[in-house]
Amino acid sequence: MTQVWPLISADFKQRTRQQSFVVTLLAMSVLTLLFFPSPDAHYQTLVINGYRGIYNSAWLGVCLAMLNVLFLPIICFYLVKNALELDRQSMTGELIAATPISKQTFLFAKWCSSVLILLSIVLVMLFSSLVIQIYYGESYQINLWALVWPQLVFVLPMLLAIAAIAIMFESISWLKGGLGNVVYFFLWIGSIVQSLESVSGIGALLDNLDLEIAERFPLQQGDTNIGVSISNQANAIKTFVWQGLEPTFVHLWEALPLLFICLTCLVLAFIFFDRFSKNSIPENRRTSWLNFIVKTRLGGHLDIIFAALTQHFAFTRLLRLELKLILKGHSVYWFMGLLILNIIQMFVSQALLVSLVLPISWLCCVLVISQLGQLEKLSNTSELITYSKQSSILQSFACCGAAWILLALASMGSVIRFTGSAEWLLLVQMIVAISFTVSLAYFCGTFTGSKRMFEVLYPALWYIGPIQAALYVDFFGVNSQASWQAGVPYYFVAISISLLMLTISAKSTR
Amino acid sequence: MLLDIQSLSHHYQSGKNTKLAIKSLSLQVEPGILGLLGPNGAGKSSLMRILATITKPSEGSIFWQGQDIIKSPQVLRKELGYLPQYFGVYDQLSGIEFLQYIATLKGLRKSIADHSIEHLLQKLNLTHAAHTSLKGYSGGMKQRIGIAQALLNDPKLLIIDEPSVGLDPQERANFRQLLTELSDERCIIFSTHIVADVESIADRIAIMHSGHLIQSDSPSALQHKIANKCWQLSANFNELKQMQQEFIVSHSVRKGSMVELNIVADSCPDARAIARTPSLEDAYLYFTSKREAPTAYARAS
Numbered sequence: 001m002t003q004v005w006p007l008i009s010a011d012f013k014q015r016t017r018q019q020s021f022v023v024t025l026l027a028m029s030v031l032t033l034l035f036f037p038s039p040d041a042h043y044q045t046l047v048i049n050g051y052r053g054i055y056n057s058a059w060l061g062v063c064l065a066m067l068n069v070l071f072l073p074i075i076c077f078y079l080v081k082n083a084l085e086l087d088r089q090s091m092t093g094e095l096i097a098a099t100p101i102s103k104q105t106f107l108f109a110k111w112c113s114s115v116l117i118l119l120s121i122v123l124v125m126l127f128s129s130l131v132i133q134i135y136y137g138e139s140y141q142i143n144l145w146a147l148v149w150p151q152l153v154f155v156l157p158m159l160l161a162i163a164a165i166a167i168m169f170e171s172i173s174w175l176k177g178g179l180g181n182v183v184y185f186f187l188w189i190g191s192i193v194q195s196l197e198s199v200s201g202i203g204a205l206l207d208n209l210d211l212e213i214a215e216r217f218p219l220q221q222g223d224t225n226i227g228v229s230i231s232n233q234a235n236a237i238k239t240f241v242w243q244g245l246e247p248t249f250v251h252l253w254e255a256l257p258l259l260f261i262c263l264t265c266l267v268l269a270f271i272f273f274d275r276f277s278k279n280s281i282p283e284n285r286r287t288s289w290l291n292f293i294v295k296t297r298l299g300g301h302l303d304i305i306f307a308a309l310t311q312h313f314a315f316t317r318l319l320r321l322e323l324k325l326i327l328k329g330h331s332v333y334w335f336m337g338l339l340i341l342n343i344i345q346m347f348v349s350q351a352l353l354v355s356l357v358l359p360i361s362w363l364c365c366v367l368v369i370s371q372l373g374q375l376e377k378l379s380n381t382s383e384l385i386t387y388s389k390q391s392s393i394l395q396s397f398a399c400c401g402a403a404w405i406l407l408a409l410a411s412m413g414s415v416i417r418f419t420g421s422a423e424w425l426l427l428v429q430m431i432v433a434i435s436f437t438v439s440l441a442y443f444c445g446t447f448t449g450s451k452r453m454f455e456v457l458y459p460a461l462w463y464i465g466p467i468q469a470a471l472y473v474d475f476f477g478v479n480s481q482a483s484w485q486a487g488v489p490y491y492f493v494a495i496s497i498s499l500l501m502l503t504i505s506a507k508s509t510r
Numbered sequence: 511m512l513l514d515i516q517s518l519s520h521h522y523q524s525g526k527n528t529k530l531a532i533k534s535l536s537l538q539v540e541p542g543i544l545g546l547l548g549p550n551g552a553g554k555s556s557l558m559r560i561l562a563t564i565t566k567p568s569e570g571s572i573f574w575q576g577q578d579i580i581k582s583p584q585v586l587r588k589e590l591g592y593l594p595q596y597f598g599v600y601d602q603l604s605g606i607e608f609l610q611y612i613a614t615l616k617g618l619r620k621s622i623a624d625h626s627i628e629h630l631l632q633k634l635n636l637t638h639a640a641h642t643s644l645k646g647y648s649g650g651m652k653q654r655i656g657i658a659q660a661l662l663n664d665p666k667l668l669i670i671d672e673p674s675v676g677l678d679p680q681e682r683a684n685f686r687q688l689l690t691e692l693s694d695e696r697c698i699i700f701s702t703h704i705v706a707d708v709e710s711i712a713d714r715i716a717i718m719h720s721g722h723l724i725q726s727d728s729p730s731a732l733q734h735k736i737a738n739k740c741w742q743l744s745a746n747f748n749e750l751k752q753m754q755q756e757f758i759v760s761h762s763v764r765k766g767s768m769v770e771l772n773i774v775a776d777s778c779p780d781a782r783a784i785a786r787t788p789s790l791e792d793a794y795l796y797f798t799s800k801r802e803a804p805t806a807y808a809r810a811s
Contacts, residue, residue, distance in 0.1 A: 091598035
């Protein structure tokens, strides 16, 4: 351990001495404050049978654990999925590869520093809960153990697993990029359902609370909710004093599956980690026959036509080049997948098309348009571009236009279909949705300087909006009539324009 | 102490073709400085990465003091110092923290690491910036930190790829001096395409071209091989272009309305030309140009 500690320490310092880490800690603190609304707030978070516990240490500890179990997996994964990427991007990997450090020691140190980062977040959240208890003053009796043990029993094993999963994703070549981010998002969606319905862990705790409240207040039958529930009547939620419970061996036993996942992921990371032996220049990539035909031959011919069409104006020439830039380097199978989805769009039922096939077609473009706003940074051409470009506004429009064209091409089957059946409202909604997607990608890329924000945010919006049909998040208008009645497309037009203008003005001042 | 490279080949896929980075390269490296010269794309960096145990070669063997390092890379890693051409640092750490980190990766005991770090920071004139974040380092300072990390474990084999990039003339001279001091008791492989960097310090020069080792000898022997092929000629500017097309022009200096050319050619290029003493740069250009289509070689000054 004396050998490993300096590695953990250096890695921890490098990853936490960033402004973004301080912002993350503050954001998590704010999230904690929001999760425990004041008694007169118009929303509630954890309500069981119409009751919530008073804000004492026991209730805050368990609620915080529930919040962490549900939401930390998604937040923390993206936060620590940069342990190996850091060495690859900073090119420190070349130095590390030539040292005698073993793969297992190196990965273990990386895992430990990721765990430390996650623990520091939970510590900040714990501290925030303590402040909340004192501030609301529903109970001034501080019981640190009651506050901490749910985090140790329910949250810590999960943090160990998240850190290991992140390292594993980074070690497997096809999971280390944007595809891994999207894959993990769906794993998380599945894990929420699993956590809540599980007969062990937090699911069992919730059932116990449900039973206890039912026993204590048999006449009261209200709603049970984890998440955000809007309540128009202040104080509609009744409170009770919950003394908490003590951890048992059963609780510890229930953490074993997570520890097993953690161990398995570490073993897999060890197996797949290349010890930075792959050169940053992809010298071993083989071009397949299919790749050659589709991308070189077919793509070449299409480009000649496109070049002829766009040659007359500076903007259209730039638009063509921006489109080429964002499409470069993608697999031929991706192009073929989009083509197949376009064909499917022509033949499925309209309900299925709007609620599933079109969103999937766009989700396929997430990894491509997530580059918007930071292509120069990714390819290290910022300085060349800055002094070369005549107008940052022109470049911004060309860049967004290229992404817009890509999404339009991904939905060409639907465009033909809607036009044929004179579904003009749907067509307008699709245009609004494309514009919103592009401006959001451009905004996220420019302001965060990373692809990750959009890769996480967009699937989340995609899931809550078009898939779960939450009216005000449904930028797609799955339920078209209700959407128009509520004026949702107008909101999204306004948001799109605002995001775009904000981004362009930020780019112009840089 | 010996590094023995036997029939080393390395190839990679590029499109439909298999491209050759290194072809049947055999070389013995003994204590002292081996200058590895070659144009861009000659395979120097591929060879460096293989010797640094980062990449495994397609064919061939490498023995370090009799032990096969392709099968057992750890044997060499303990005694290796490596400075790649392109490398990065943890910019949020201070110079001393970064070196402590690398020292731990190299498995050095804390007391030894601390002593070594202090000594190297002093030697490389970085003591004043030891506690400053690497983010604030200039290019030359980062390069010196790179050199320091390579020397941390007092390596028996030191592999340095284009180390003088970013160093100012004074730092380059200091670095050459440092390498000379170190070269008595270890093997140093110094890869570059700047001949002047190795001319005065290398015990031996290996020249690579298109993945092949085309020459391996002492600097004086290489110069001797082209002893009767070096000429000096004063020409006017109109003749310069023609001379560059026909011969290897290793150096040109403007003198009034004329230009003085150093030419490398098998026979006397012009009746006005006089024989001159060959330099290592002449030898390098002569051997590498023989493998290329005739193009102009000139270094204007």
